[in-house]
Amino acid sequence: MRLPAQPGELIDRAEPLGFRLGEYRLEGFRGDTIGSALFANGRRVFSRSFKYHRPRGLLCCSGHCPNCMMTVDGVPNVRVCVEPLREGAVVTPQNVLGRLDMDFLSVVDKFGGPFTPVGFYYRTMIRPRFMWPVYEKFLRGVAGLGRLDEHAGHSRRYDVEHRRARVLVIGGGQAGRAAALAAATAGPGVVLVDESVRLADVELPGVEVLAPARALGIWEGKLVPVDSGTVLYRYRAERIIVATGTVEQPLVFPGNDLAGVMLPEAARRLIRDFSLRPGQRAIVLAADERAPEIAETLREAGVAVPRVVDLREGARQLEAHGRRGHVRRVVVDGEETKCDLVVVSGGRQPAYSLLSQAGGRVEYDESLKVFVPRDLPAGIEAVGSVTGEGIVRAEGAAAYEGSGKCFVCICEDVTTKDVKRSIEEGFDSIELSKRYTTVTMGPCQGKLCQLPxxxxxxxxxxxxxxxIGTTTARPPWAPVELGLLAGRHLEPTRRTSLHFRHEELGARMMWAGPWKRPYAYGEHPEDEVRTVHESLGVIDVSTLGKLLVEGPEAAQLLERLYPNRFADLKAGRIRYGVLTSDGGRIMDDGTVARLADDLYYVTTTSTGADAVTAWFEWWNAVWGYDAEIVNVTGALAALNLAGPRSRDALQRLTEDELSADEFRYLDAKHIEVAGVPCLALRIGFVGELGYELHFPSSAAEYLWDRLLADGARPFGLEPQRILRLEKGHVIVGQDTDSESNLLSAGMPWLPKMDKDDFVGKFALEHFAERDERELLVGFTMEDDVVPAEGAQIVVEGQPAGRVTSARRSEQVGAVIGLGWLPRDRADAGTRFEVRVDRRLVGARVHHGAFFDSAGERMRS
Amino acid sequence: MSFVLACPHCGPRPVDEFAYSGEVTRRPQSSPTLRELTDYVYFRDNVAGRQREWWQHRQGCGEWFLAERDTRTNEIISVSLPKPGT
Known part of the structure; x- marks a missing residue:
């Protein structure tokens, strides 16, 4: 039953909304919270407590306490007292075995006392050990609050938005609004955040109001994440004004957790916002000055208030009794009052958490008997009651005497008895005791239990x-959905300019680092291998990193970055290069073409482009050579046209001379192919005559179509891997790891140790003086089985190495691979074994290429 | 870590825009002993206090620069472009 329309009520009585609580269909109004709508429908018990499964009702009605946490549309632990009611919402109680008013686990409350003393979870159910699986199953069933819906995560979309503010005001009470308006007179960029829906429609000239939304914390650099439901705003503010006000504190007396025991703000919100009478017959208990004011508010709403107790007058004994979880009577110093509502005021504690996170000190104010913030860092200000301003000292007992359970912390069901016992056990420091009793560690995070x-x-x-001091106030200030912190699930994909051509051709696409690349175009990658060996294949290698290094000192820069020589490379020629770190480890590889005296074109591995660019730029910042590095990876497409027919095919599309004498192996030339200006590199990663064409991405589909029309057959990444393996070519990152160096990875010929300096030289000097423990070598399997990458290499029954690559090669007529072997087992022809599916298969070491070892085909 | 760092080119930006590349080390000049080399490659001073370090404005202009930062408070004392060869 609603009261007559109250001034400023939030509900719209013209718009009823239907929702469900378990099997019941209920109705509320637009503007209701789920909590107020349940209350209007006569619901008084909203949840069952964490440990004792005691019935709990609305206590704070402000989103602080755990009492109204329910599962709403699959989302657990929603504080329904502040969750707006939506049409069709499905609300289910949690932490209940049975029904809210008949919870089977409430036996813990009646009989569990001796078995569940404070800290029992640290001491019991440990022995006998064999019983643990049984205990565990039980504990997992009863522990925690709410159940996560494993499928719910995908139904919501969360986003993060970065914003800046000149002044960010947190808290839209009187002081906060005044501060925001004052700040707005100095210019734009003032934002006010408040958690109340009431602020949503408030117009403050020059101020952007964000409500309902919660500031979750203050991080360094004045970063304030603001939770607005499904968008997380990351505010950077020049000035932060905290006006978070106070949190009303409960009283500690036996029966203080019964449904019907409320804080003044809860009663006020039910009356003012939702036009609900919080009870019929109330007693007011206040340890501060507010007793008359609270009584007045209740009476105006038609609640009988037979008794108002100002606890400052020194009551000692105080207890509440109820029936089936609802309060029925209160006894103060022996005098009993029948009631169904108890409004308690234990004073107000400044909500200082954000200020403390920002670096402010927190100090106990003896005159106010609360903790107040002090010594705020530059740019952080506090206004209003959060500073302690206007707070009247509350004079109550730390805990009132009486019979029954007396809760200090309602989140975790910690009683005064538990606290006393923890002190007896020696936990006399607040930080230790907090961890032992778990007081302040529940859903309210100390808002209602720290001070008491x-x-x-x-x-x-x-x-x-x-x-005693306080415990640390850590973010988040208010509970936040993990999905909001995680943000939207994004998987950035890089596609080459030929992506859709590959799809049209029916390629099987695979991930290659951040790239999507064709695995193969048909069912049988070996068919594509055969095409390259026998006629003409083309592969999209646009994913290669491509850098231009240009300037009068470009040669010196590269000479010092690479272990081998590049200063003496003639314009128009190409050389293979491997980058090493100063620790001598292999980092990346690729080709370097000198296009002019002061211009080099560098390719990197597909995943290495960004890292190599940063590496080059960093060393150049250190050395200061007159050279510029430009990453042109995205601007240029690249195709490798390979196979014995590639020269003839390419010649048909260009007027430039491609004969073996004019365009030699390892030459780089600018040519025009079908009208497209290309940088053509004659290299042989796949072991056949071939031309790598680099050209503007915009022409990629056109040139691809021309080459295919001319008879080239596309081949994918898998055939390329077979082809390169046949040549024994190493893939950095696949065959090498962070420990590999040029001497161990089979490239001792590459570093030029007589150079003055290069990155990695010092380490290689030391490596040269010792023997490598293991070496990267090729091998041929004795049986026709393909070991998995990473398969164990076994020597004399002992694990001795690992396979890094293995494929079946038609061309070689065997299964071939690369792997790491102990140095003394790495001579050509040495036999070892590989573990394949739990059995050992023989293999023999092979040095050099498996096919065309002289390289005649690619040089032809 | 959410402090604000000033790029010498672009001015104050959230630290997320930058790549951190560790404290400034001294590269040996020629043929160091194994110990000197290992010190340079693997060991860091890891000071609790002011530290000179490398940063790159990777999500911005791409510039590499040096910053002096108090590792205890993340206070940036100064930023500067490197003077090559030193």
Whole structure:
């Protein structure tokens, strides 16, 4: 039953909304929260408590406490007191075995006491060990709050937005609004964040209002993530004004967790926002000055208030009793009052968490009996009651005497008895005790239990609150969905300019680092291998990293970056290069073509382009050569036209001379192919006569189509891997790892140790003085089985190495591969074994290429 | 880590835009002993205090530069472009 329309009520009585609680169909109004709608439907028990499964009802109605946490549309632990009601919402209670008003696990409350003392989870259910699986199954069933819907994650889309603000005001109360308006007079860029839906329609001239939204914390660099539901705003502010106000504190007395025990703000919100009468007959208990004001508010709403107790007058004994979880009567110093509502005020604690995270100090104020922020860092300000301003000292007992369970922390069901016992056990420091009792570690994160627990510790230890101190206030200030922190699931994909041609040809696409590349175009990659050996194949190698290095000192730069020589490379010629680190390890490889005295064209591995660019730029920043490095990977497409027919085929498309004398192996030339200006590199990664054409990406589909029309057959990455393996060519990162160096990876001829300096030279000098422990060599399998990459190499029954690549080669007529072997087992012809599917298969070491070892075909 | 770093070219930007490349090391001049080489390649001072380090504005202009940072507070004392050859 609703009250007559209240001034400023949030509900729109003209628009009813239907929703479900379990099997019940209920109705509320637009503007209701799920919590207020449930309350309007007569629901008083919203959840069951964490440990004892005690029935719990609305306590704070402000999104702080755990009492109204329910599962809404599959999302667990939603605080329904602040969750707007939506048409068709499906609400289910959690942490319940049975029904909210009949929870079978509430036996823990009645009989479990002796078995579940404070810290029982550290001490019990450990022995006998063989029982653990049984305990574990039980504990996993009862522990935690809510159940995650494993499929729900994909139904929501989360985004992150980066924003800047000149002034960010957190908290839209009186002080916050005034501060925002004052800041707005100095110029634009003022943003105000508030968690209340009430602020959503508030117009503040010159201020951008973001509500309902929650500032989750203040990180270094004045970074404030703001949770607005499905968008996480990452605000960078020049100035932050915190106006988070205070959090009303509960009282600690037996029965203080019964449904019907509420904080003043909860009663006020039910009346003012939702036109609901929070109870019929109330008693008001206040340790601060607010008792008369609270009573007045209740009476105006038609609640009978037979008794108002100002606890500052020194009541000692206080207890509440209920029936089936609802409060029925309260006894104060022996005098009993029947009631169905108890409004308690234990004072107000400044909500200082954000200020403390920002680097402010937190200090106990003896006169106010609360913790207040002090010494704020530059650019962080606090206004309003969060500073302690306007707070009246509350004078209550740390815990009232009486019979029944008396909760300090309702999130984790920690009682005063638990705290006392932890002190007896020696946990007298607040940080240790927190971890032992878990007080302040529940869903409210200390908002409602930090101050009462510190009062209790001080009382029990006969010391001052200032001596006890506080626990650390860590972000997030309010609970946040993990999905929001994770952001949207994005998998950036790089596609070459020929991606759609590959798809049209029915290629099987595969991941190659960030790239999508054709694995093969048909069912049988070996067919594509045969094409390259016998006639003409073409592969899209646009993924190769491509850099231009240009300038009067480009030669010196490359000479010092690579272990081999590039200063003496003649214009128009190409040389293979391997990059090493100063630790002597192989980093990347590729070809380097000198296009002019002061211009080099460098290719890198497909995944190495960015790292190599950064590496080159960094060393050039160190050395300061007059050379520029430009990454042109995306601007240029590249095709490798390979096979015995490639010269004739290419010649038909160009007027430039391609004869073996005019365009030699390892020549680089600018030629025009079918009207497209290309840089043609004659290299032989796949072991056949071939031309790598580099040209503007925009012409990629055109040139590809021309080459295919001219008889070239596309081949994919898998056939290319077979082809290069036949030549014994190493793939950096596949056959080498972060330990490999040029001497161990079979390239001792490459580094020129007489050069003055190159990156990795010092290490290679030392490597040269010792013997490598293992070497990268080729091998031929004795049987027709292909070992997996990473398969174990076995020598005399002992693991001795690993396979890095292996393929079946028609051309060689055997299964061939590369692998790491102990040095003394790496001579050509040495037999060893490879573990394949649990059996050992013989193999023999092979040095050099498996096919055309003189390289006549690619040089032809 | 969410501090703000000033690129010598682009000015103050969130640190996420930059790539960190470790403290400034001294590369041996010629043929170091194995110990000297290992010190240079693998060992870092890891100071709790002011440290000179390499940064690159990787998501921005791409410039490599040096910053002096207090590793305890992430306070940036200065940024500068490298003087090559030193």
């Amino acid at each position: 627990s510190i009062h209790l510790y001080a009382h029990e230890l006969h010391t001052y609150e200032a001596t």
